[in-house]
Amino acid sequence: VSISEIGERGLIEKIMNQFSVMPGMPVPFWDDISAVSLGDGRAVILKTDMLVWMTDVPKGMTYEQAARKCVIMNFSDLACKGVQPQAFLAAIGLPKVTTVDTVEEICKGFEKGVREYDAYMIGGDTNEACDIILSGMAYGLVDERRILKRGGARPGDILCTTGFFGETSAAFKILLDDFEASRGLRDLLLKSVYIPRAKVKEGMVLSKSGAVTSCIDSSDGLAISLHDLCRSSNIGFKLNNIPVSENAEKFATKHELDPKKLALYGGEEYELVFTVKLSMIQEAKKALSEVGCKLLEIGVVQKEKRITYVEDTVEKPVKLFGWDHFQSN
C-alpha cells in the first residue's frame, strides 16, 4: 500500500502508533506544536515543518519569499497556541548546481521572516539534495497554563476567525489553472500566497484574554481546520457567516465560482480559527482590536458532531476536504 492511497491523515495515524509518548506532555502528541514542560510553570514549544520546492513553491514566488514563507508556516503553528516565537533553525537541502546567490536570497528570506516577528535565526545545517528543501524549526517559551488548546470548545461557544478567506484559493486558480483577473486584483490575490502573515500577536492577545476555549491555524484550509477543532473538542459547528474576503468575492463573481467554496476549501491562509465563551466575546474582541485585528464571528458550537452552513434556506455540510500532500495532483 502506498502512502498516496491512505493520504496524509491516514499516514499520520500509522506514524503516531509507532512511538511511545513522553510522560507529562503539556499538549497531546502530534498537535500543531510539541511542548516540553520545564518544571517551573513554563514550557518549551517546538515546531518543525518542511517546505519542498517542487510541491510547495508556486510559480512566480522568489527564493526570498519561499524562505520567508517557511518561517511563517512554522510561526503560525506557534501563533495558534498563543506563543511568541523566539528562535528559528533551518536544515537546508540544496542541489549541487544551486548558486551562491540563490542561497543568499534564501537566507535573506529567513532573516526577514524571523525579524518581522522579533525572533532570531540561531542555527542550521546544509546538505546536498535533489531539490531545494527548507526544513524549518521554530522555538518559543510560554507559561504552560496559557497554551491555547485544540480540544476545549463547548456547545454555545462562538466560532470566530482573525480574518477573511478565499484569496489563496483564488490565487492558486490563477497560478495553477490559468484563471484570469485584472492586474490589480491579481496582485492582491497573489500576495496572499507569496507574502502570507502569521497571526502571532493575535494568538498572544487571545491567549492572555482567557476568553478562548480552542484554537487552530488554518494552514490546511478553513474546512479542514473546522473538522480538526470538532474532532479534538468532540463537538460540531453551525456556521452563520462564512468569512469570504472581498477580493475572493470579486474573483468568484467574475468566474461564476461559489465564493463560499473558495473560502472553505483553500489552504495556506494562516488565520486563527477559534472558539470563545459566549460570556467573554467582548474581551476577545477588545484583545484583538488592541493589535489592530477585527474579530469575525462566523458561527456557533453545537453538540451535534456535524459542521453545516445555510445557503438559500438549505443546510449544507462543510466537507472534510482541502490540501493533502500525498493525494493531490
Added chain:
Amino acid sequence: VSISEIGERGLIEKIMNQFSVMPGMPVPFWDDISAVSLGDGRAVILKTDMLVWMTDVPKGMTYEQAARKCVIMNFSDLACKGVQPQAFLAAIGLPKVTTVDTVEEICKGFEKGVREYDAYMIGGDTNEACDIILSGMAYGLVDERRILKRGGARPGDILCTTGFFGETSAAFKILLDDFEASRGLRDLLLKSVYIPRAKVKEGMVLSKSGAVTSCIDSSDGLAISLHDLCRSSNIGFKLNNIPVSENAEKFATKHELDPKKLALYGGEEYELVFTVKLSMIQEAKKALSEVGCKLLEIGVVQKEKRITYVEDTVEKPVKLFGWDHFQSN
C-alpha cells in the same frame, strides 16, 4: 558561482553573514548546536541535521537503520556539548510512491534511536518530496555553565578521544569502491556505518568532570574535527598516537592502505574529540571509565597553529580534508 565551487565551509560563511545574531547566546552562532538561555542558569539546546537518502544512505542500510542514524547524527552534537537529549522531532519528506510499510520502518528507527538515549519522539511533519528526506531536530536542557565549548583548548592540554577511528573509512571503501574483506571483518566494519552510536553518556560525564577545555564530535572525520577545534581555540596539535581501530588496521594491511589515513580522513564516526587540562587527566579518565569508556590520549595542544603527526621520524601535516556535502562525487 555554484555552491559546489565554494564547498560546504565556504557556503556556511556566506550564510552566517546574512543573519543578525541573537543577543546573549550561550554558544557562538553556527556551532555544533544552538543554545538559548532560559534566564535561570539553564539553557535550551537545539540541533537540526538532515539525512537525504540519495547522498547519505549507503547501500545495504535499512530504512530503520537510516532513521535511527538520523537520530544519532543529531544526538551526537548534543553529546559533544555534554547535553542529555530529551526529545526529538522529524520533518519527513516522502515520494508519493513510498509504501506505508517503509514509513513504519522509518518510524521504528526513530523510536529505537530516541529510546536508546532515554529521549522521546515528540512531533513531526510529513511532506511530499522527490526523495526520502529525514530532517531531525534534537532538544535538550542543560546547566549553562556545563556546556562543553569548542574554543577553550590551551597549550599543554592533552588531546583525547573516546574511541578508535578508521572503521567507517574502511566500510565506505567496501560499500562505494568494492574493496573486499572477510565475512567477519566486513560485518564489523559495516556495522560502524549502519549502527553508529552517539557518545551521550561520555559527553555528560566529561562535562561533569570539569576537566575538559574543548570538545567536538567527529562526524566530519577526525582531521576536520581537529582543524575545527584548532580554529575555535586558536591553537595547534601535535599528535603522538593516531587512534586506529584494530579492524581498520586489519583492513589496511590486507589492502596495503595507510591505516593512519583511514583514521584521519574518514567521517560519520561520532566519537568525541576533546582536550583535557594536564592536571586533570586522571579525573577525565575516571569519569569516562564509570560509563565503560576508555580515554585515549592522542596528542598535545601546542601554541603553533598547525596539526602534525610523526611517521618514521618525519613530521607530517594533518590536512584539512574530509567529507564535503557539495564537493564530493
